[in-house]
Amino acid sequence: MATFGRDDELxxxxxxxxxLxxxxxAGADLSGAVMRGVELRGVELDSPWLFEDGNVLLVNGVDVLxxxxxxxxxxxxxxxxxxxxxxxxLRAAWTAVEGAWAATVARAAALPDGTxxxxxxxxxxxxxxLRHLVVATDIWLGKAILRVEQPFHPIGLLYSGAEQDGHDxxxxxxxxxxxxxxxxxxxxxxxxxxxFLDGVTADELxxxxxxxxxxxxxxxxxxCLHVILEEEWEHHRYxxxxxxxxxxxxx
Numbered sequence: 001m002a003t004f005g006r007d008d009e010l011x012x013x014x015x016x017x018x019x020l021x022x023x024x025x026a027g028a029d030l031s032g033a034v035m036r037g038v039e040l041r042g043v044e045l046d047s048p049w050l051f052e053d054g055n056v057l058l059v060n061g062v063d064v065l066x067x068x069x070x071x072x073x074x075x076x077x078x079x080x081x082x083x084x085x086x087x088x089x090l091r092a093a094w095t096a097v098e099g100a101w102a103a104t105v106a107r108a109a110a111l112p113d114g115t116x117x118x119x120x121x122x123x124x125x126x127x128x129x130l131r132h133l134v135v136a137t138d139i140w141l142g143k144a145i146l147r148v149e150q151p152f153h154p155i156g157l158l159y160s161g162a163e164q165d166g167h168d169x170x171x172x173x174x175x176x177x178x179x180x181x182x183x184x185x186x187x188x189x190x191x192x193x194x195x196f197l198d199g200v201t202a203d204e205l206x207x208x209x210x211x212x213x214x215x216x217x218x219x220x221x222x223x224c225l226h227v228i229l230e231e232e233w234e235h236h237r238y239x240x241x242x243x244x245x246x247x248x249x250x251x
Contacts, residue, residue: 026122048234076100076237082229087205090225091197097232098190104239105130105183111246116179120242124157127179129235130186131157136231137189140224141196144212155185193228 004010049055056063073080078096081089108116108126116126124132135156142151154173205222 048230072237076233079233082233083226085205085222087197087200087202090200090205090222090229093229094193094197097229097236098194100236101190101232104236104243108239108243111243112250115246117176118246120245123238123242126239126243127176127182128157129239130182131155131177132159133231133235134185134189136228137193139212140228140231141189141193144209144219144224145196145221147209153185153189155181197225 050057050065051069055065057065057068078093078100081093081096084090084093117128119125119128134153135158138151138153138156142148150168150171152168152171154171155177156172158169158172200221205220205225207221208218209221209224211217211219
């Protein structure tokens with residue numbers, strides 16, 4: 001089976017009458033891709049960046065993004081508030097996040113032992129997803145907003161290539177920590193966000209901070225919080241998707 005990686009030059013490539021059945025694109029940049037007369041039965045597209053400003057996704061000439069957005073908001077009550085602008089709106093948005101995750105963590109805990117460490121299609125397991133959200137909080141609240149010099153909890157799980165963004169990965173725990181420890185670390189970070197939002201003011205939301213991935217660029221405190229909320233909802237969607245798959249396999 002042919003494999004193409006980051007260094008392969010496929011920009012502008014043309015596939016004519018090619019058989020791509022079962023092909024898998026992970027972390028690929030398909031911006032501006034055009035498909036004409038293609039067979040798309042059973043195709044799955046998953047991209048957390050679909051709803052960035054200016055994006056369109058045309059299917060037979062129809063921009064389907066507004067329909068996808070509305071359906072996701074219906075499936076995940078509270079998701080629509082993730083871009084709230086004022087303190088009260090952000091507090092309500094975080095309350096919705098906490099409620100959604102509490103129900104999903106309870107669902108995962110009720111499944112057979114080991115389920116939380118089970119990966120689906122090479123994605124992060126449920127426990128790994130929670131560990132990554134610990135890191136997301138540490139980066140965007142601890143490092144960016146609060147400007148803590150070393151904000152990372154050792155149980156966190158960083159994305160591939162984090163060193164290239166200037167993050168010290170030596171502080172992180174190797175292996176698979178007990179799920180109880182993951183839950184404890186996660187609860188602490190959830191409380192950190194809640195406590196910050198409880199006292200935040202409109203003026204503080206408008207203050208600027210350095211982007212933790214690109215320090216030469218500035219973001220407002222509000223936009224940093226929007227990133228946290230986006231991370232929460234996207235990874236919650238992944239977690240629910242994978243729990244559905246695990247339960248379907250077991251039935």
